Amino acid sequence: MIVEGGKGKVGLIGTGMVGASFAYSLMQSGLASELVLVDLDEARAEGEAMDLNHGMAFVRPMRIEAGGYERLANSDVVVICAGANQRPGETRLDLLAKNAGVFEAIIPKVVAASPDAIILIATNPVDILTEISAKIAKKLPHGRVIGSGTLLDTARFRFKLGEYYDLDPRSINAWTIAEHGDNLVAAWSLANVAGLPLKDFRGPNGKILDQAAMQDIFDRTRNAGYEIIQRKQSTYYAIGLSLLRIVEAILRDQHTVMTVNMPLEGRLGVTDMSLSLPAVVGRNGVEEVLELPLDKSELAAFQAAGQVLKDRLAELTGKR
Ligand code: NAD
Numbered sequence: 001m002i003v004e005g006g007k008g009k010v011g012l013i014g015t016g017m018v019g020a021s022f023a024y025s026l027m028q029s030g031l032a033s034e035l036v037l038v039d040l041d042e043a044r045a046e047g048e049a050m051d052l053n054h055g056m057a058f059v060r061p062m063r064i065e066a067g068g069y070e071r072l073a074n075s076d077v078v079v080i081c082a083g084a085n086q087r088p089g090e091t092r093l094d095l096l097a098k099n100a101g102v103f104e105a106i107i108p109k110v111v112a113a114s115p116d117a118i119i120l121i122a123t124n125p126v127d128i129l130t131e132i133s134a135k136i137a138k139k140l141p142h143g144r145v146i147g148s149g150t151l152l153d154t155a156r157f158r159f160k161l162g163e164y165y166d167l168d169p170r171s172i173n174a175w176t177i178a179e180h181g182d183n184l185v186a187a188w189s190l191a192n193v194a195g196l197p198l199k200d201f202r203g204p205n206g207k208i209l210d211q212a213a214m215q216d217i218f219d220r221t222r223n224a225g226y227e228i229i230q231r232k233q234s235t236y237y238a239i240g241l242s243l244l245r246i247v248e249a250i251l252r253d254q255h256t257v258m259t260v261n262m263p264l265e266g267r268l269g270v271t272d273m274s275l276s277l278p279a280v281v282g283r284n285g286v287e288e289v290l291e292l293p294l295d296k297s298e299l300a301a302f303q304a305a306g307q308v309l310k311d312r313l314a315e316l317t318g319k320r
Contacts, residue, residue, distance in 0.1 A: 029248070031248055078119050083098070126261065146246075158174055250281060
């Protein structure tokens with residue numbers, strides 16, 4: 001087959017809703033030349049490969065196949081979306097216990113099959129699973145095990161702000177950091193439009209930001225996942241695009257600043273946990289982490305998020 005897409009090989013573990021959405025957007029992007037789909041449910045991975053391949057006549061051709069871990073050899077990036085979703089009545093710790101077990105099985109196989117690949121994790125709870133995975137893959141250079149973190153939350157935050165001001169979300173420099181979950185933190189003190197702090201900014205619709213609007217925008221950003229799950233059981237398109245954006249930065253060595261999570265190793269006072277901060281992402285994964293000059297309450301919330309997740313991980317370890 002003629003392969004005329006981009007350059008680069010991408011592996012994908014977990015071809016459920018999130019994995020398939022990422023695969024579908026990768027195929028349309030023309031970024032990669034090869035995609036390998038792996039799933040515990042082999043038939044599902046095969047079915048996804050067939051369905052995607054049948055659209056190949058309409059995009060820039062690339063190679064897509066399903067297979068075992070050995071097919072991941074020489075991948076540039078391996079994206080992991082495998083694992084369980086939270087079921088009604090299930091606690092986060094239950095979900096963590098389940099998915100930690102899944103990752104303990106997956107990560108050594110990925111590293112063995114493709115030792116030079118960047119490992120990009122989307123499975124929840126993404127922060128703790130990234131920390132666990134980085135420890136399992138400790139021989140990999142720092143920055144090679146990363147999570148999609150709060151990139152999706154940042155996109156949601158900008159969307160909500162854009163909607164409020166009637167402004168293109170891409171014109172809004174605003175970041176959510178810390179946990180992809182209940183301990184999300186909005187870095188309000190640094191948010192700006194063209195350098196104008198949001199407190200001094202008036203949108204094209206004449207609106208300025210007040211306390212009530214800030215609370216509403218933040219709540220809707222943090223709770224977006226719950227709101228969607230209530231309506232359609234799971235969320236997948238926007239996380240698929242978030243993963244695509246990270247993979248683009250890696251394959252094209254773009255040195256893009258984005259909020260992803262990785263082991264912080266003392267940054268902003270957090271050790272032994274992965275949380276999101278804006279980071280420079282390129283061919284080597286996370287190449288630099290930006291220690292934001294947060295205000296006092298944001299920094300306290302960031303550090304508190306780290307402690308909550310460390311406690312949760314310790315609880316899991318204690319339970320085993
Ligand atoms: P899904 O149930 O549709 O798919 C999960 C897939 O993982 C299934 O195909 C299953 O067979 C596979 N799987 C399970 N165990 C496996 C193993 N040991 N090896 C290989 N494959 C295995 O779930 P989904 O909706 O695609 O969600 C996947 C994960 O992504 C969930 O943990 C979800 O919470 C998370 N998620 C993360 C974000 C984010 O922003 N990080 C957003 C949405 C969803």
